[in-house]
Amino acid sequence: MADPASTHLLPGLDWLVKLRIGLILASAGILLIRAPGRGALRFALGIFTIEAGTLVTIRGIIAAGGSSWWQYLMPFALVLVPALFIAVVLTRLRWWRRVGFTPVREWRAPHVVIPLLLMLVLPIVGLSGRGLMATTVLVVSLQVGFMLIGVFMEEATYRGVILEALAGFSIFSRVMLSAVLFGLSHVDNLFLPGADELGVLYQVFEAALVGILFAAARLRMKTIWPVMAVHGMYDFMLILAFGHAFPVAPTLPGFAVDSVVNVGLACVGLALLRTRPGGRAATREAA
Numbered sequence: 542m543a544d545p546a547s548t549h550l551l552p553g554l555d556w557l558v559k560l561r562i563g564l565i566l567a568s569a570g571i572l573l574i575r576a577p578g579r580g581a582l583r584f585a586l587g588i589f590t591i592e593a594g595t596l597v598t599i600r601g602i603i604a605a606g607g608s609s610w611w612q613y614l615m616p617f618a619l620v621l622v623p624a625l626f627i628a629v630v631l632t633r634l635r636w637w638r639r640v641g642f643t644p645v646r647e648w649r650a651p652h653v654v655i656p657l658l659l660m661l662v663l664p665i666v667g668l669s670g671r672g673l674m675a676t677t678v679l680v681v682s683l684q685v686g687f688m689l690i691g692v693f694m695e696e697a698t699y700r701g702v703i704l705e706a707l708a709g710f711s712i713f714s715r716v717m718l719s720a721v722l723f724g725l726s727h728v729d730n731l732f733l734p735g736a737d738e739l740g741v742l743y744q745v746f747e748a749a750l751v752g753i754l755f756a757a758a759r760l761r762m763k764t765i766w767p768v769m770a771v772h773g774m775y776d777f778m779l780i781l782a783f784g785h786a787f788p789v790a791p792t793l794p795g796f797a798v799d800s801v802v803n804v805g806l807a808c809v810g811l812a813l814l815r816t817r818p819g820g821r822a823a824t825r826e827a828a
Contacts, residue, residue, distance in 0.1 A: 551731040551738070556604035559732050563598025567591050577634070577706045582718075585703045588630070589722045592623045592698060596729035604734055617687055624694035630702055640701035641765030650761045656809045657758050657771045660751065663802055664778035674784045684780045692773045699723040699752060700759040700768055712814050716756040720807075724749025740790040750803035757810035 554562075567590070574587025599619045631637050699719050707715040724745045731741050755768050762768075791799065 551736070553734075554732065556601045559601030559604060560598055561601075562732075563594045563596070563601055566594030566597060568594070570594055581706050581709050585706045585718065585722070588627075588698065588702055588706070589726065591626070592694075593726060593729060595623050595626070596726075597732055600729060600732040604732075617683075617690065620687060620691040620694050623698070624690050627694060627697045627702060631697060634702075636702065636705055640697070640705045641759050641763065641768075642701075643764045643766075648762055648764045648766075650763075653758045653761050653813060654767055656754060656806060656813075657767055659806060660754070660771055661774055661778070663799060664775055664782070668778045668782045671782045673781050676784050680784070681780065684784070685777065688776045688780060689773060692769055692776060695723065695726070696755075696765055696769045696772060699726070700755055700765055704756055704759065712760070713811075716753055716760070716810070716814065719756045720749050720752030723752035723755075737790040743791050743796060747799055747803050750800075750807045753807040754810035757813040761813050 570587045570590030570593070572587075573583055573590055575583050577584045596619060599622060603619065631640065699722060703722060704715055704719045707718055710718070724747075727741065727744045727748050730736055730744065731738060755772070759765050759768050
């Protein structure tokens with residue numbers, strides 16, 4: 542019989558090949574990046590490419606280790622390094638407040654929390670049907686720590702820096718571009734040992750849909766905190782059910798249900814951006 546690893550091209554690559562691919566991508570991102578005022582789209586693509594390259598590079602480094610402690614501890618670098626990078630970018634640009642790290646008194650449109658909370662229906666149903674996965678407190682603690690850093694990294698990047706960098710674009714373009722890049726950011730999971738390509742492509746598609754609602758909510762509410770909270774709760778329930786938040790190959794009924802729900806939530810996100818007849822434009826409120 543054929544080796545199962547041989548049927549998965551990218552997950553089965555040698556760690557040095559993964560490392561080189563990641564370094565090439567990160568270097569390309571550095572060459573792309575310019576100050577936001579000199580090329581907003583190029584800046585956004587540069588940030589995305591640097592992050593993607595960094596994640597693939599660390600995937601290669603993780604694959605080089607064979608011990609169990611390496612496999613548990615090194616993944617922190619997978620999110621810690623790009624999280625530190627995006628924190629430095631926010632600090633250098635002085636954008637922390639502009640991207641939504643705002644005090645409660647500055648929040649707007651509290652009703653937008655409702656569609657955000659609807660995001661949690663699917664993982665709640667899945668968790669209730671599957672039940673808690675047997676694991677240890679140490680493993681759960683490591684996974685939760687990994688997840689919290691990852692949520693900050695993704696939200697600060699895609700609903701933060703990239704969304705703000707595209708402020709000169711139309712509100713629709715900003716939301717769609719940030720959502721598409723958020724979906725594509727999960728492609729690095731193709732380099733995860735044992736990854737299922739179909740599961741990763743499913744994650745890319747669903748993440749892009751979710752990204753539309755997240756970006757719209759961030760702009761309407763003028764804060765990033767509720768989006769981060771819902772994102773964290775969603776991933777936490779995946780950890781409780783599967784022991785991790787990595788992609789798994791969906792069943793056809795599961796894919797259909799998830800897609801219908803997430804398309805609906807994406808449409809709700811787009812509806813939040815509509816101009817209100819006879820009143821001030823929602824786009825102006827979000828700017």
